[in-house]
Amino acid sequence: MKRNRLGFLAIGIGCFFVLFLFKVGYEQIVNYRQNNLLWKKRLIRFVKIEGKRGKILDVKGQMLAFNIPFYSVFADPFTFSADKKNLVLLSRALGINKKKLLSQLESSRRFVWLKRNVTNKTLEKLKGLNIRGVGVVDGYRRFYPEGNVASRIIGFCDVDNEGLEGIEKEYNDYLCPKCLHIEAFMGMKGILSRKDDFYDTMNGADVFLTIDENVQSFVRQTLKKAVEENGAKKALCIVMKPEGAIVACSTFPDFNLNLRSAYSYSKQRNSAFLDVWEPGSIFKLVSLSAAIGTGKVKRDKMFTCGSMRVGKHIIHDVYRYDELSFDDVFVKSSNIGVVKVVFDVGKKRFYDYVARFGFGRKTGVDFPGEARGLIRDVTSCSDINLANMAFGQGIAVTGIQLCSAFSIIANGGFKIKPYLVEKIVSPEGTVLYKAYKKKERILKQSTTQAVKEILEKVVEKGTGKRARISGFRIAGKTGTAQIPGKGGYGKETVSSFAGFFPAENPQFVVLVSFFEPQVRPSYGGVIAAPVFRDIAQMLIGYEGISKEWN
Amino acid sequence: MFNKSFDVQLLIISVTVLTLAGILEVWSSSFVYSISHKHTPYFFIERQVAFVVLGAILAYLFYRMDYNILRKGSYFFLFLSFFFLLLLYFGFGDSIRGACRWLKIGGFSFQPSELARFSIILYTAQFLAKKGNKIINFRIGFLPLYLVICLFSLLVIVEPDVGSAILIVVTVLTIMYVAGARILHIILGLSPMIAGTIFVILIHPSKVHRVTQFFNHTVIFQVQQSLITIGSGGLFGKWAQGGGSYKNLFLPDAYNDFILSGLGEDFGFIGIFVVTVAIFCLIFSIFRIALRVKDDFARYVCLGIGISIAYQSIVNMGTAVGLLPSKGITLPFVSYGGTSLVTNFVIMGILLSIVSRNA
Structure with a gap:
């Protein structure tokens, strides 16, 4: 063995080791910043952490909308x-x-x-x-356990869980989950492991409605049953507290939120807030309040109601009355009588009251796309127009406007803002929003007292007799509006009843309307009043409202 | 200044340092892959530790055994590895990434090329010791050995593993060179490889990479990733931040062929320096033992072991930083791999046996 050759070899190996260390040193010390930058660029990811959308619950905490797992398949x-x-x-x-x-x-x-x-x-x-090349993304999807109940109030979301309609849209900002963009080190699976309590705080806030699911579903059943009997094309019912909280708001036919793609959009509209229609005699409430409020008409005045001409037009009554007292004009719902009353009040003052009650303006209910209604401009309002408006024709209103008009009488003269959301609670439990109860006096206490008396008489002995419940004082007004079609008003009607109870201390305001019922006579007092009574009876039992003392 | 016990101490310390670094780094580099492929983080580290223990036991047995048995035994090992390579050639092996390099016997799989490396070192030492001064003779001292080696190389080439074949030839030629063979013969021995390379470049310049498998896409990707992995370690490494995760996610074979890159990421330049010095000390001490030993066969065995370990390390290190074309070869004592670990420990046992019997 040659020692010098081994020496050469050892030197050669040593040289390579030194070269290697130089190369490593170059990469690790001289080139460190660049290498580390590449290292970071590939290892650090921006991760979006998102909670889930908030729940929607009724006033008692029953769930109306929550999330269920949802899987989507994609391909590369x-x-x-x-x-x-x-x-x-x-x-x-x-x-x-x-x-x-x-x-x-x-x-x-x-x-x-x-x-x-x-x-x-x-x-x-x-x-x-x-x-x-095929993968699955797991997310979540809205689920509405009650299906049809309150479907038009709750509304729905699109596939990306953004609210499209109803409460889902109106309170989307609260319901939307919080989203965190964080810089995260890419590691093995599960470094960003899901800690569920952390994710929960990222959830959207829970919205508590004023809707009571029990009342809502009862109202829905009652409407459904009534529609089966009277063959109406459409029906709506709003149950409201006199201070503005909407306890139930049902329209029929309704649709199942979980299967909403099977329904056309027009069927998904909430007609209580979005559709306008001519209210008919229910609107006489405004005429009545205007007459009493302005003091232009004495309550002991008598009105001859035989026949009446306004310009070229003849005003009709359903029944022919000769002479009616002021109260009876409303109790018997005489069109001629009410026209005379309104003529006594005068156009400007009447318009003032229409505005005070909030017609022609949005009520401000927290629902997207609320309609304003249609009112002829005061300057273009002729006598016949005024006469028509007096008994609720030639004017278009929404259900919620009518309901809040009745609640003004019920609560003693305060204009209120109807609302659907009681409170919004964050996942941590803090209350983010509480319903703001607007109160603005627009009628004198004495006026509402007088109006209430007359409305009670309507139920006691007038057109609204079928709404009577023995032992309870109920105030209400019927309405049978003709539906305008091609070439004037036809035979189809909107039959309504609106009222509140108990009259001495009103707890609920209820509006019931049937559109185009097929049974005759189709008066509101015949078709809507019994439904009102059923609902009122249920509410009395449900809320434990006691009978009056005497 | 240095005595025999110093060399042995250096040898043992180096091996210990390398083995411990290996266990640490195999753990750090393999657990992610282990979880995703074996559903437990401990698969590789458990086996690595088990093989270290097995290797240490075998090393002790070989240390107690008289190495002179290997003089005759070299033929046995040569035929055994020849047989195993033939088995591979006739398709009894396990194919991994297109190359058939593994043989399964019972529940164990091992790499015949490791055994071949071992047996060729023994055979060469035995041959050179027997021929003595006649190794300068082409026909008697060079050709017989060269032909045997070429036969082995051919069997390795068809695996296909051209790199290992070249490594075997170069290792043996280096042993012969140090033993005193004529330089002309050595060059002659290298010439088929040089000629082959030139031939390929002339005929198919664009297909060089295919023949050598050196510069295809994935390999270049791997070297780039390796450089980022090493470079991001800096001077002190990322061990303080819980270790680097780049190697686990972007560097294939981080726990065996590219173990140095992971080491660079975790322990920085300091870590690489320590391991490099340890390898050099190991080779250095083996060469010093070779110089000290009186018996020719034992000396050539030591020499062969030193050169083999040196070349393996050089190829592995060069690959990790792109100084040499990519070649998947383990870093002795550090990389994951049962066959190579056990073989290297056995080799160390033989070395100790030689030292203790050549006082």
């Missing part, structure tokens, strides 16, 4: 090999046509939704297939 057309076997497997698992699947996959993007909202079963199938 770049890595997915669209051969026949894969396509068949995928189309069978997802239940999508092969051709449609192919067209979805013909994209230059790296991310294509194949199907959103797949069931657990499909998910299991997909996992079993294990096809490259």
